Structure formats: structure tokens, C-alpha cells
Amino acid sequence: MRRRDGTRxxxxxxxxxxxxxxxxxxxxxxxxxxGGVTAALKLIRRYPVVSLTLAIGLAGIxxxxxxxGWLVAWVFSGYALVIAAWQAxxxxxxxxRGHWGLDLLAxxxxxATVLVGEYVAALIVVLMLTGGEALEDYANxxxxxxxxxxxxxAPQFAHRVEGDELVDVPIDHVQVGDxxxxxxxxxxxxxxxxxxxxxxxxxxxxxxxxxxVEKHAGDEVLSGSVNGQAAVEIVATASAADxxxxxxxxxxxxxxxxxxxxxxxxxxxxxxxxxxxxxxxxVAWWISGDPVRFAExxxxxxxxxxxxxxxxxxxxxxxxxxxxGIIVKGGGVLEQLAGAKSAVFDKTGTLTHGAPELVAVRAExxxxxxxxxxxxxxxxxxxxxxxxxxxxxAARERGLELLEVxxxxxxxxxxxxxxxxxxEAVVGKFSFVAAHAPEAHRTDIAPGELAVYVAINGRFAGxxxxxxxxxxxxxxxxxxxxxxxxxxxMMLTGDAQATADHIxxxxxxxxxxADCLPADKVREVAAIAERPVIMVGDGVNxxxxxxxxxxxxxxxxxxxxxxxxxxxxxxxxxxxxRTAKAVEIGxxxxxxxxxxxxxxxxxxxxxxxxAAFGVIPATIGALxxxxxxxxxxxxALRAIGGRLDAASPLPSRAPARSERAAAS
Numbered sequence: 001m002r003r004r005d006g007t008r009x010x011x012x013x014x015x016x017x018x019x020x021x022x023x024x025x026x027x028x029x030x031x032x033x034x035g036g037v038t039a040a041l042k043l044i045r046r047y048p049v050v051s052l053t054l055a056i057g058l059a060g061i062x063x064x065x066x067x068x069g070w071l072v073a074w075v076f077s078g079y080a081l082v083i084a085a086w087q088a089x090x091x092x093x094x095x096x097r098g099h100w101g102l103d104l105l106a107x108x109x110x111x112a113t114v115l116v117g118e119y120v121a122a123l124i125v126v127l128m129l130t131g132g133e134a135l136e137d138y139a140n141x142x143x144x145x146x147x148x149x150x151x152x153x154a155p156q157f158a159h160r161v162e163g164d165e166l167v168d169v170p171i172d173h174v175q176v177g178d179x180x181x182x183x184x185x186x187x188x189x190x191x192x193x194x195x196x197x198x199x200x201x202x203x204x205x206x207x208x209x210x211x212x213v214e215k216h217a218g219d220e221v222l223s224g225s226v227n228g229q230a231a232v233e234i235v236a237t238a239s240a241a242d243x244x245x246x247x248x249x250x251x252x253x254x255x256x257x258x259x260x261x262x263x264x265x266x267x268x269x270x271x272x273x274x275x276x277x278x279x280x281x282x283v284a285w286w287i288s289g290d291p292v293r294f295a296e297x298x299x300x301x302x303x304x305x306x307x308x309x310x311x312x313x314x315x316x317x318x319x320x321x322x323x324x325g326i327i328v329k330g331g332g333v334l335e336q337l338a339g340a341k342s343a344v345f346d347k348t349g350t351l352t353h354g355a356p357e358l359v360a361v362r363a364e365x366x367x368x369x370x371x372x373x374x375x376x377x378x379x380x381x382x383x384x385x386x387x388x389x390x391x392x393x394a395a396r397e398r399g400l401e402l403l404e405v406x407x408x409x410x411x412x413x414x415x416x417x418x419x420x421x422x423x424e425a426v427v428g429k430f431s432f433v434a435a436h437a438p439e440a441h442r443t444d445i446a447p448g449e450l451a452v453y454v455a456i457n458g459r460f461a462g463x464x465x466x467x468x469x470x471x472x473x474x475x476x477x478x479x480x481x482x483x484x485x486x487x488x489x490m491m492l493t494g495d496a497q498a499t500a501d502h503i504x505x506x507x508x509x510x511x512x513x514a515d516c517l518p519a520d521k522v523r524e525v526a527a528i529a530e531r532p533v534i535m536v537g538d539g540v541n542x543x544x545x546x547x548x549x550x551x552x553x554x555x556x557x558x559x560x561x562x563x564x565x566x567x568x569x570x571x572x573x574x575x576x577x578r579t580a581k582a583v584e585i586g587x588x589x590x591x592x593x594x595x596x597x598x599x600x601x602x603x604x605x606x607x608x609x610x611a612a613f614g615v616i617p618a619t620i621g622a623l624x625x626x627x628x629x630x631x632x633x634x635x636a637l638r639a640i641g642g643r644l645d646a647a648s649p650l651p652s653r654a655p656a657r658s659e660r661a662a663a664s
Contacts, residue, residue: 046134047130047134049083049130050127050130050131050134053079053083053123053126053127053130053131054127056075056076056079056123057123057127059075060072060075060076060123063075072119073117073119076119076120076122076123077114077119077122079123079126080110080113080114080119080122080123080125080126081110081111081114083110083126083129083130084106084107084110084111084114084126087106087107087110087129088107091104091107104274105273105274105277105278105298105301106125106129108278108298109125109295109298109299109301110122110125110126112281112291112294112295112298113125113295113298113299113618113622115291115295116291116292116294116295116618118292118295118299118617118618118619120619121295121299121617121618121619121621121622124299124619124622124623124626125299125622125625127626128622128625128626128629131626131629155171155186155187155188155189155223155245156170156171157169157170157171157189158170158171158173158174158178158180158189158190159180159181159182159183160174160178160179160180160181161178161179161180161181161233166181171189171190171240171246172239172240172241174189174190174236174239174240175236175239176236176237176238176239177235177236178235178236179195179233179234179235179236180192180233180234180235180236181231181232181233182227182231182232182233182234183227183231184227184228184229184230184231185226185227185228185229186226186227187223187224187225187226187227187245188201188221188222188223188224188225188226188227188234188245189223189240189243190223190236190237190238190239190240190243190246191220191221191222191223191236191237191238191242191243191244192220192221192223192234192235192236192237192238193218193219193220193221193234193235193237194215194216194217194218194219194221194232194234195217195232195233195234195235196217196230196231196232196233196234197216197217198214198215198216198217198230199214199215199227199228199230199232200213200214200215200228200229201213201215201221201225201226201227201228202225202226202228203222203224203225213225215232220237221234222243222244222245223238223240223243223244223245223246224243224244224245247556269597269601273301273601276605277297277298277301277608278298280297280301280608280609280612281293281294281295281297281298281301281608281612282294283612284296284297284611284612284613288614290614292618293611293612293614295618296611296612296614296616296617296618296621297608297611297612299611299618299621299622299625300604300607300608300611300616300621300624300625301604301608308629308632308633308636309593309596309597309599309600309632309633309635309636310593310596310597310636311331312596312633312636312637312639313589313592313593313596313636313637313638313639314331314334314589314593314639315331316589316592316636316637316638316639316640316641317331317334317585317586317588317589317592317639317640318330318331318334319640320585320588320589320639320640320641321334321569321582321585323641324578324581324582324585325571325572325573325575325578326569326570326571326572326578326581326582326585327569327570327572328568328569328582328585329567329568329569329570330568333551333568333569333586334585334586334589334590335586335590336532336550336551336568336586337532337534337551337569337582337583337585337586337587338583338586338587338589338590338591339532339590340484340485340486340532340533340534340550340551340583340586341485341486341487341488341530341531341532341533342486342487342488342489342490342528342530342531342532342533342534343478343481343486343488343489343490343533343534343535343536343579344489344490344491344492344524344525344528344533344534344535344536344545344549345489345490345491345492345509345535345536345537346491346492346493346536346537346538346542347491347492347493347495347500347503348468348493348494348495349538349555350536350537350538350555350576351470351471351474351491351503351507351576352468352469352470352471352474352503353468353469353470353471354468354538355389355390355468356387356390356450356466356467356468356469357390357393357394357466357467357468357469358373358390358391358394358464358465358466359449359465359466359467360464360465361373361462361464361465362443362462362463362464362465363461363462364460364461364462366459367456367461367462370398370400372454372461372462372464373391373394373395373398373400373464374395374400374401374402374403375403375420375423375425375427375454375456375461376391376395376425376427376452376454376464377391377392377394377395377396377400377402378402378403378404378405378418378420378425379405379408379416379417379418379420379425379427380392380416380427381402381405381408382405382408382410382416382418383410383415383416383427387450387452387466390466391452391464391466403420403421404420404421405418405419405420406419406420407419411428411432414428414429414431414432415427415428415429415432415433416428417436423456423457424456424457424458425454425455425456426454426455426456427452427453427454428452428453429453430442430451430453432453433453433454433455433460434453436455436458437455437458437459437460437461439459439460440453440455440460441460443463443465445465447498447499447501447502448467448468448499448502448503448506449465449466449467450465450466450467450499451463451464451465451466452464452465452466470503470506470507471576473575473576473577474507474576475506475507475508476577477576477577477579477580478507478508478509480577480580480584481579481580481583484580484583484584484587485587486534486583487530488510488511488528488530489508489509489510489511490509490510490511490512490513490524490528491503491504491507491509491511491512491513492513492516492520492521492524492525492545493512493513493514493516494514494515494516494517495514495515496514496515497512497514497515499514500512500513500514501514518542518544518545519544521542521544521545522544522545522548525545525548525549526548531550532550532551533549533550533551534549534550534551534552534553534579534583535548535549535551535552535553536553536554536555536576536579537552537553537554537555538554538555538556542554546567547567551568551569552567552568552569553567553568553569553570553571553579553582554567554569554570554571555571555574555576556570556571556572569582585641588639588641589639592635592636592638592639593636593639595635596632596635596636599631599632599635600628600632603628603631604625604628607621607624607625607628
């Protein structure tokens with residue numbers, strides 16, 4: 001049964017638990033009342049070694065107060081040596097794999113403090129190691145909040161209309177053509193078209209546009225959009241796997257699962273830092289003659305700042321990128337973006353909108369301009385050419401009613417022949433139209449324009465001119481890249497040389513290669529000397545070159561799946577300016593990671609030098625190292641960025657760029 005609000009009665013609807021609701025227990029208390037205890041238990045289960053270390057520390061305090069100090073020494077020392085042995089096993093495995101890390105210092109520090117009787121310092125070093133891992137994990141969870149948001153919001157079920165009944169089915173079971181109900185404030189599960197008269201939808205998670213969009217019957221509806229206040233029905237046009245939101249979720253999953261190679265960044269300093277620390281500790285022991293001095297230096301040389309700083313910074317950078325509508329598939333991509341020297345762009349759909357718009361109608365004297373456009377738009381209803389939609393839109397904007405087409409055929413790459421209102425209309429290339437109207441003549445076109453010629457009943461009727469518009473911020477994007485150190489630019493396109501040269505001149509692009517096939521693009525990118533190279537594209541034909549570049553950036557807002565899968569980063573909104581933002585985020589992330597590493601190194605070295613003179617006892621040194629750890633993590637978390645980061649506009653520096661282009 002259909003209701004007045006456009007929904008159907010549930011019938012045998014199988015319902016799933018509603019999300020976002022609080023459930024009450026039998027005593028009437030809300031489930032969140034004991035949230036503090038639950039959270040504490042979760043932390044204990046998540047970090048058992050840290051919990052055990054703290055418990056042993058508390059037990060030691062109780063035993064010391066009870067006058068059992070000798071037992072405290074044995075418990076602390078024994079536990080510390082067990083942890084040291086556990087760390088040593090992992091260290092040996094890494095060394096056998098050819099990976100020299102920073103664990104040697106930690107193990108040496110624990111053993112040294114136990115041997116010299118500094119058992120309290122030994123336990124603090126153990127807490128520092130295990131707590132450092134816990135802090136890293138906590139910081140990573142905090143930094144990945146934006147990445148995880150997409151995953152947790154992904155719809156799991158769809159309400160499928162089956163006759164007069166409504167059945168909840170797993171989203172993977174939805175097929176093309178299924179009629180689905182989307183309730184108020186629910187997320188659209190798959191791509192589809194509107195069946196109900198109208199609604200408003202929030203598409204911000206897909207397009208980045210925060211203003212709700214009105215949708216009417218027949219309009220395209222993107223999965224991931226949030227429905228407004230009225231329940232509506234849609235007809236599925238894609239399966240879940242092929243829908244916009246699920247593709248984005250898949251990209252996020254890949255990005256979240258990829259282990260950023262940031263440990264390598266820290267391990268570059270592992271061998272020299274370890275050698276320096278052991279040498280300094282040995283010299284302090286040799287000069288003082290006191291083995292305690294060796295332990296006092298090493299407790300300040302533990303490598304937690306180095307191990308924690310880089311991963312936290314890179315995960316933070318990936319989180320910041322996601323918040324800016326950019327999915328980065330791993331920390332290695334951020335490193336490459338940070339060092340980029342060249343940028344290569346596809347033209348159509350990347351630097352331009354990819355949808356040419358009508359700029360002029362040149363009709364022959366015997367036919368009015370609006371009539372010429374009406375015939376063209378009517379015929380183009382049956383064309384798959386990229387210009388077809390532009391001509392139809394232009395006719396509708398002028399309020400022209402399209403004519404009924406009795407019969408139409410399209411010749412690929414040439415044009416359309418249509419029978420319209422008893423007349424034969426031929427629309428397409430000049431050579432194609434001239435074959436039907438010998439008196440046809442070419443019209444003058446400006447660089448960057450293209451002409452569509454028309455003949456009616458074998459008589460030349462005129463031409464229509466269209467131009468693919470540059471993106472408004474394309475110039476500012478290139479200027480910003482230049483400021484960020486990406487000084488070399490190139491455009492690769494399959495379009496004609498004259499059109500490509502015109503676009504390049506407007507943007508100040510140095511090198512242009514037109515009439516390119518996918519293999520040509522790969523060859524041109526491989527030949528670039530100034531590396532790393534960024535390649536930005538949007539279409540299926542760009543997939544090979546995106547994979548071949550050092551960093552491929554796909555304009556994925558329109559669902560170019562092949563391009564998105566082969567790219568290292570995907571821009572989720574239709575904004576070329578995010579390319580410069582990706583480079584900016586990469587540079588900031590690497591800079592913060594290195595700053596955090598050097599902060600840990602410098603502070604540790606200063607404290608080690610002071611400890612070499614016997615000023616800092618081992619226990620105090622271990623506590624100071626915990627402070628260094630915390631400072632390093634907080635410093636690295638700056639890579640997450642601020643709240644206004646995504647809203648920051650690109651500066652316009654067109655004059656400066658034009659001067660540089662002219663000089664080259």
C-alpha cells in the first residue's frame with residue numbers, strides 16, 4: 001500500500017537496528033551511563049603490557065610502604081629483563097631481515113639499569129617503551145579520524161521495494177533497476193535516478209558542496225548523498241561496488257590499510273644515533289670509572305621519539321588530506337609529493353571543465369539562428385558526442401522547444417543524420433556535412449574553439465562554435481605549485497595542437513604535447529628529467545600514465561574508476577586546486593616529521609651530555625625521556641592541520657607566473 005508521503009507500508013519489511021539511538025537497560029539507565037568504566041576496560045584490553053607495567057609499579061609502591069624493598073628490586077628487575085628479552089627477540093628478527101632499527105638502545109638501557117641496581121629507572125624505561133607504542137597507536141587513531149569517518153558512515157543495507165512490500169537487503173545484493181526507498185536523513189546506498197517527484201539532498205561527502213541540492217524526478221542521485229526531510233524512491237543505476245560512495249570507501253580502506261614507509265625516515269638516523277649514544281655512554285663510564293654513568297646516559301638515549309614522530313606525522317598528513325577531499329594511498333605518496341619538481345596535466349576535464357559550451361551561432365541568411373540551434377539540439381539528442389549535451393543545454397537555456405525526431409543515425413567521429421519534422425538534418429564535421437551539402441564553407445574560428453557544421457535538406461545551413469572553458473582556478477593552481485617548488489609544467493592531450501597551444505598559452509605552461517595516445521603520454525612522462533613527477537588526469541585513458549608517474553593524482557569526482565585505481569592520490573571533489581593542496585600537505589607533513597625527529601634527537605643529545613657529567617640520576621633521566629616522548633608526539637600531531645585548512649583559498653599569482661613563463 002502506498003502512503004500519501006510517497007512511501008509504502010512495510011508489509012514484511014525485515015528491519016535492521018537503527019543507528020545513532022541510545023538503548024536503555026531494564027533498570028531504565030541509558031547505555032552511556034557507565035561509559036567511563038567501559039572506556040577504561042577497553043584501554044586495558046587494548047594495551048595489556050602498559051596496564052601490566054603500571055600494575056607492577058603500583059604493587060612496588062605498596063611493597064615499599066610495607067617495608068619489603070628487597071622484593072621490589074627483584075620484581076622490577078625481573079619484569080624489566082623479561083620485557084628486554086621480548087624486545088631483543090623482535091630486534092634480532094629485524095636484523096636478520098636486514099633492517100637495523102633503534103631497538104638496540106632500548107634493550108641496552110634496560111639491561112644496564114638493572115645491572116647497576118637502578119631498578120626503578122629500568123621499570124620507567126619499560127613504561128616508556130610500552131607506553132610509547134600505546135601513545136603512537138592512540139595518536140594514529142586520533143589522526144585517522146577523518147579517514148575512518150567515511151568507513152563508518154557507509155550504508156550496509158538498502159530498502160528494496162518488492163511489489164507492495166519493503167525488504168531490507170544487504171547493499172551488495174542491490175541490482176541495476178531495483179526500486180529503493182530512501183527514508184528522511186538516510187544515506188543513498190547506490191547511484192540511481194529519482195523516481196519520486198522531488199527532494200533535497202546533501203552531497204557534501206561526495207562533491208564537497210555544503211549547500212543542499214534539489215533533485216527532481218529523473219535526476220541523477222549519487223550514493224553517499226544524505227536525503228532531506230521527505231522519503232523518496234530511486235531506481236538503482238549501478239551496483240554497490242560501482243557506485244560513487246563505495247568506490248570512495250574502497251579508496252579510503254586502501255589508504256588506511258597501507259603502511260606508510262615512514263619508519264624508514266626515522267631509521268635513516270638509527271645507526272648514527274645508536275653509535276653516538278653508546279660511544280657517549282662508554283666515554284662517560286671510562287672517564288668517571290662509574291658504570292652507573294653508562295646507564296644514566298642510555299636511559300636518555302631511548303629511541304621512542306624517533307620511532308613515534310614520523311608515523312604520527314604521516315598519519316596526520318593523510319588525515320589532513322582526507323579532510324581536504326584528497327585520499328592519499330600511503331605515506332610514501334606524501335614523501336613524493338613533498339619533493340615534486342614537475343607537474344604534468346591532462347587537458348580535457350582536468351585543466352578545462354570537459355564540457356564545451358556554445359559561444360556563437362552562425363546561421364546562413366535563409367535561416368534564423370534559433371532555428372539552426374533547434375535543429376542541431378534536436379538531432380544531438382541521439383548523439384553520444386561530448387558536444388551533444390552542450391547543444392541541448394544551450395537550446396533549453398534559450399527556451400527553445402526541441403523537435404520530434406522520426407529517425408536518426410550516428411556515424412562515429414563524424415556526426416549525426418536525423419529526420420526532423422519532415423526535414424533531413426546533417427550535423428557534424430565539415431567534411432561530413434560537405435559530403436551532403438557541396439556548397440558548405442568553413443567558418444573562422446579562434447584558437448581553442450571548435451565548429452559544428454549543419455546542412456538541412458542538402459543545403460548548407462551554418463555552423464555553431466563551442467569552447468571548452470578553463471577552470472576558474474587553473475591558473476592559480478599552477479602559480480601555487482610554482483611557489484611550492486614545482487617549477488616545471490607540461491600538458492599532454494589528445495586534442496589538436498592549435499587548441500592545446502592556446503590553452504597552454506593562457507596558463508603559462510612550458511611544454512605541450514598534443515595528439516597523444518595513452519602510450520605517448522607514458523613515454524613523455526618517462527622522459528622528464530626533473531623528478532619526482534606529478535601527473536594529474538581524470539579519464540580512463542589517463543590510467544596508464546597515472547600509474548607510470550612518480551605520483552598520479554586522479555580527478556575522481558566523476559567516477560573515473562580506472563584512473564582512481566592507478567593513481568597514488570585521488571581528489572574526491574571536482575576542484576583542480578586540490579592538486580596544489582596535496583603538494584602543500586605533503587611538504588608540510590615531511591617538514592613536521594623531520595622537525596619532530598630532530599626535536600627528539602637534539603633534546604635527547606643535550607640531556608645525554610648533561611647526564612654524562614653525573615648531573616641527572618637514572619630515574620630522573622627516565623622520567624625526562626617520557627616528557628621528550630610526549631613533546632615529540634604533540635609536535636608531530638601538528639601535521640593534522642587546523643579547522644580552516646580546507647577552506648583556505650588559493651592565492652592568485654598570475655603576473656608572476658606569466659613573467660617566469662615569458663623568461664623561459
